Amino acid sequence: MFIDGKWTNAHNQETFASYNPANAELLGEVPSGGKDDALAAIDSASKAFPSWSSLTAYQRSKFLIDAHRLMMESQQEIAEIMTQEQGKPIRAAMNEVQYAADFLIWFAEEAKRVYGRTIPSSRSDQRFLVLHQPVGVVGAITPWNYPVSMITRKVAPALAAGCTIVVKPAEATPLCAKAVFQIFEKASFPPGVVNLVTAENPKPIGEMFINDARIRKITFTGSTKIGKMLAEGAGRGLKRISLELGGHAPFIVCADADPVHAAKGLSLVKFLNSGQACISPNRIYVHAQQEKAFLDELKSRVSKLKAGPGLEQDSKIVPLINQQALEKVETQVQDALKKGAELISGGERIRDDSCADGFFYAPTILSRVTPEMLIYREETFGPVAPVIIYQDEDDLLEMANDTHYGLASYVYTQNLKSAMRLFEGLDFGIVGINDINPTSAAAPFGGIKDSGIGREGALEGIYEYLETKLGGFSI
Numbered sequence: 001m002f003i004d005g006k007w008t009n010a011h012n013q014e015t016f017a018s019y020n021p022a023n024a025e026l027l028g029e030v031p032s033g034g035k036d037d038a039l040a041a042i043d044s045a046s047k048a049f050p051s052w053s054s055l056t057a058y059q060r061s062k063f064l065i066d067a068h069r070l071m072m073e074s075q076q077e078i079a080e081i082m083t084q085e086q087g088k089p090i091r092a093a094m095n096e097v098q099y100a101a102d103f104l105i106w107f108a109e110e111a112k113r114v115y116g117r118t119i120p121s122s123r124s125d126q127r128f129l130v131l132h133q134p135v136g137v138v139g140a141i142t143p144w145n146y147p148v149s150m151i152t153r154k155v156a157p158a159l160a161a162g163c164t165i166v167v168k169p170a171e172a173t174p175l176c177a178k179a180v181f182q183i184f185e186k187a188s189f190p191p192g193v194v195n196l197v198t199a200e201n202p203k204p205i206g207e208m209f210i211n212d213a214r215i216r217k218i219t220f221t222g223s224t225k226i227g228k229m230l231a232e233g234a235g236r237g238l239k240r241i242s243l244e245l246g247g248h249a250p251f252i253v254c255a256d257a258d259p260v261h262a263a264k265g266l267s268l269v270k271f272l273n274s275g276q277a278c279i280s281p282n283r284i285y286v287h288a289q290q291e292k293a294f295l296d297e298l299k300s301r302v303s304k305l306k307a308g309p310g311l312e313q314d315s316k317i318v319p320l321i322n323q324q325a326l327e328k329v330e331t332q333v334q335d336a337l338k339k340g341a342e343l344i345s346g347g348e349r350i351r352d353d354s355c356a357d358g359f360f361y362a363p364t365i366l367s368r369v370t371p372e373m374l375i376y377r378e379e380t381f382g383p384v385a386p387v388i389i390y391q392d393e394d395d396l397l398e399m400a401n402d403t404h405y406g407l408a409s410y411v412y413t414q415n416l417k418s419a420m421r422l423f424e425g426l427d428f429g430i431v432g433i434n435d436i437n438p439t440s441a442a443a444p445f446g447g448i449k450d451s452g453i454g455r456e457g458a459l460e461g462i463y464e465y466l467e468t469k470l471g472g473f474s475i
Ligand code: ADP
Pocket: 141, 142, 143, 144, 168, 169, 170, 171, 202, 203, 204, 205, 206, 207, 221, 222, 223, 224, 226, 227
């Protein structure tokens, strides 16, 4: 753990292990922190807050610029740790480190653009001045599927705004978090500005974030269930909260879409990180006219996806994070097949050669999926593409919006009118139009309904960590 600028063990000296999901190999041990450690981290962040928040934006920015440079210098090394611990292909891990570093430089720049404003008053002797100030100490909880970028997506805007922070990373990927904090250490942030508490049991750390009055903001990426629990706790203390939760993305192929382009897009975004992404398509609506062309192209592309450990250069299908994740995928596929889905490809665990000891599941296409199936409603977080064949475009919005989630959605059409109708009518925070990668440090990421509250990245990202203060001056 990294507390008050020093690497430390847990108070009770406990540790826990991190394993490679591709082959169950032990990768290392890290401290398993508890309440005492969270308290020490909050103490240190709280002590560091007055001086960090008093620096000029230019001074804070300088640290983030250094961290960006150092992270890019270690891109390969961090990517290798990520591939071993989380599983994603090494090229995807390299891209993720780049994405993570993008947040550092983006918010280094945004730090200098936290403009206030003056407001005309109806009284000639009065002036209004609006100022933005950091909310205070932040508690951050991050997930395992994007274990490096989800840390910088929270830390960079918090520090840019003048907040200090305590990060509790996912228990499946503590070594990735450690690698990020080694970069922060090298960037010489003042002690206490950034703190890391690793823990095998996240519950007591979450409770400390909720119960310690000095934590003024909780930021969380993970499941809807835990997000709601944290929001309830934060509500009791009237703490600010940002939540990036689950999704159940529709992927719409209209009657006038280019089916080859759409199938190519789907094969790229669906199997990214073996489907372990909150923006992964989970309901693929294909117009009946496009069924054959789309499925033929998709099947051909999926048949070329090679499964194997992420460090092997051409691996595209990597292991799921653990046994439980594998079982969830198996259950959803079995349920769909029992209820009449058609298996186009995959549909089973992979146990060949280099996949024998890992949690590999074959890239799977199901067609004729219906609303009665579990996969139509529940997030899969695995490499399964469930296709629904529809007849009438008038029903599309109702079908696509029929979910309690609202994160990402995708539309393929060559008609501007349909594109605009769906863009405006989809109840999702993100809509990709003929585009499978609508994410960037410069763009606001986030969902509505059960997918969360608040936005990360973009100019919106920094305001999540700022309060608004009004000055009324009588002159
Ligand atoms: P997933 O099921 O995808 O792992 P979780 O929401 O359980 O999603 O995990 C996301 C993050 O939330 C992880 O860092 C995890 O340790 C943390 N977490 C899980 N349960 C709790 C809890 N009760 N209190 C605080 N954090 C938690």
